[in-house]
Amino acid sequence: MKSTLRELQGASPGYYLLLGGLALVAVAGLGAAWFMEHHGHIVTGMNNQVVWGLPHVFAVFLVVAASGALNVASMASVFGKAEFKPLGPLSGLLAIALLLGGLTVLMLDLGRPDRLVVAMTHFNFKSIFALNIFLYSGFMGFVIAYLWTMMERRMNRYTPLAGFFAFVWRMALTTGTGSIFGFLVARQAYDSALLAPLFIALSLSYGLAVFILVLMLAFQGSGRPLGDALMARFARLQVIFIAAGLYFVLVYHLTNLYFTKHHDFERFILLEGGLHTTLFWLGQVLLGGVLPMLLLLHPRIGQMRLRIAASATLVVGGGFAQMYVTIIGGQAFPLVLFPGRQVSSSFFDGVVNPYSPSLPEWLLGFGGVAIAGLIVTLALKFLGFLPERLDDVALQASNTAHAAVSP
Numbered sequence: 044m045k046s047t048l049r050e051l052q053g054a055s056p057g058y059y060l061l062l063g064g065l066a067l068v069a070v071a072g073l074g075a076a077w078f079m080e081h082h083g084h085i086v087t088g089m090n091n092q093v094v095w096g097l098p099h100v101f102a103v104f105l106v107v108a109a110s111g112a113l114n115v116a117s118m119a120s121v122f123g124k125a126e127f128k129p130l131g132p133l134s135g136l137l138a139i140a141l142l143l144g145g146l147t148v149l150m151l152d153l154g155r156p157d158r159l160v161v162a163m164t165h166f167n168f169k170s171i172f173a174l175n176i177f178l179y180s181g182f183m184g185f186v187i188a189y190l191w192t193m194m195e196r197r198m199n200r201y202t203p204l205a206g207f208f209a210f211v212w213r214m215a216l217t218t219g220t221g222s223i224f225g226f227l228v229a230r231q232a233y234d235s236a237l238l239a240p241l242f243i244a245l246s247l248s249y250g251l252a253v254f255i256l257v258l259m260l261a262f263q264g265s266g267r268p269l270g271d272a273l274m275a276r277f278a279r280l281q282v283i284f285i286a287a288g289l290y291f292v293l294v295y296h297l298t299n300l301y302f303t304k305h306h307d308f309e310r311f312i313l314l315e316g317g318l319h320t321t322l323f324w325l326g327q328v329l330l331g332g333v334l335p336m337l338l339l340l341h342p343r344i345g346q347m348r349l350r351i352a353a354s355a356t357l358v359v360g361g362g363f364a365q366m367y368v369t370i371i372g373g374q375a376f377p378l379v380l381f382p383g384r385q386v387s388s389s390f391f392d393g394v395v396n397p398y399s400p401s402l403p404e405w406l407l408g409f410g411g412v413a414i415a416g417l418i419v420t421l422a423l424k425f426l427g428f429l430p431e432r433l434d435d436v437a438l439q440a441s442n443t444a445h446a447a448v449s450p
Contacts, residue, residue: 047431048129048428049427049430049431051424051429058420061416065420068413069413070410071410072407072409072410072413079151079152079403079407087400088398088399088404089398092375093371093374093396096404097367097371098152102148102408105141105145105148105412106220107217107242108250108253108362109140109141109142110216110217110243110246111248111249111253111284112251113138113186113209113213114134114247115133116135116209117213121203130433132193132428133257133261138182139183139190140422141253142182143418144411144415145411145415171226175219175220175223181212185213189209192204217242217246231376232374233373241292247284248284248358249359249362252281255351255352256359257419259351265429267430267432270435271346271435274345274348277351278345288332289328292365308376319371322372323365326361326363327361330361330364331358331361331364335357374398375397376396377392377393377394377396
């Protein structure tokens with residue numbers, strides 16, 4: 044039994060309601076970007092100390108999740124897991140959509156998007172930002188080629204090779220994203236090579252959570268069967284990925300606690316940081332890590348769709364909390380201009396930097412999410428990215444056929 048890819052059929056009111064809602068949020072986000080561009084960043088909560096605001100939280104989360112969303116396709120073509128093969132095209136589509144949504148927010152938030160051509164033609168190769176331009180564009184190209192080999196029957200024999208290059212490139216992409224912060228030696232919150240593997244581990248968790256939510260919504264909305272065995276495998280993978288992310292977070296903070304110069308920052312994040320401390324312990328660790336793991340450890344988890352959806356939603360929410368703590372909390376902690384000395388002036392030196400996101404920042408961030416959602420929603424309607432069925436019978440038949448042809 045071979046799974047056939049089909050576009051969404053019919054004219055469901057729910058589909059067009061979702062499409063209209065996403066379009067409305069995307070337009071609001073673009074309007075917010077124009078408002079900030081016209082009036083300047085003075086209308087935002089950003090300042091001279093916190094220069095990367097809430098839109099960067101959305102952008103980095105979407106870029107990191109894009110890398111992880113491709114993992115489902117990689118497990119099929121790179122690691123030989125036949126049960127995930129029918130979901131490879133959806134995995135690639137989601138990776139492209141999330142990356143485009145994140146880069147849209149990033150481009151519109153930095154200011155002067157009209158000068159993007161200059162940034163793409165004049166490079167300082169000592170800057171990680173310049174290297175990331177190649178990582179982003181290369182990831183897009185590799186995933187498009189990967190999708191072509193999966194969906195064009197004549198090119199199927201090249202799918203493992205394309206999948207391998209896409210897998211290697213997405214690892215490089217996430218390493219580069221983590222290194223944006225890891226190479227900032229001036230800030231105590233960053234300045235660590237551990238941020239690269241941490242972001243790789245987080246991408247697996249975030250990407251799979253987003254993939255599960257999209258998969259469940261698409262199959263539920265189109266009335267297509269989705270097997271318990273497949274959902275149980277996703278749940279077990281999610282537990283492993285969450286545990287890996289928590290492990291690297293633990294190692295990162297233990298490493299900082301080992302060095303005396305980072306003790307003040309660790310005290311700020313773990314004990315005295317107010318909102319940042321609350322988001323770390325309650326949002327990132329408890330709701331985004333420990334609770335989803337406990338929910339997914341049930342022996343019959345494949346049959347508990349609401350629990351799986353709730354866990355994936357918690358992981359996504361915890362991911363935004365973690366990005367907020369990493370990006371905003373890292374800037375809120377004051378720069379150490381003179382080590383071993385106390386610095387005080389009228390320009391916020393030596394004090395915790397305040398930041399409160401404005402409405403335009405929220406709208407721009409959600410606008411990027413909506414753009415990613417629009418890409419996925421329209422692609423599923425007009426192109427064959429979804430299998431007709433993924434029930435347990437189809438999954439078993441696929442595994443049997445794969446075993447029969449394997450050497």
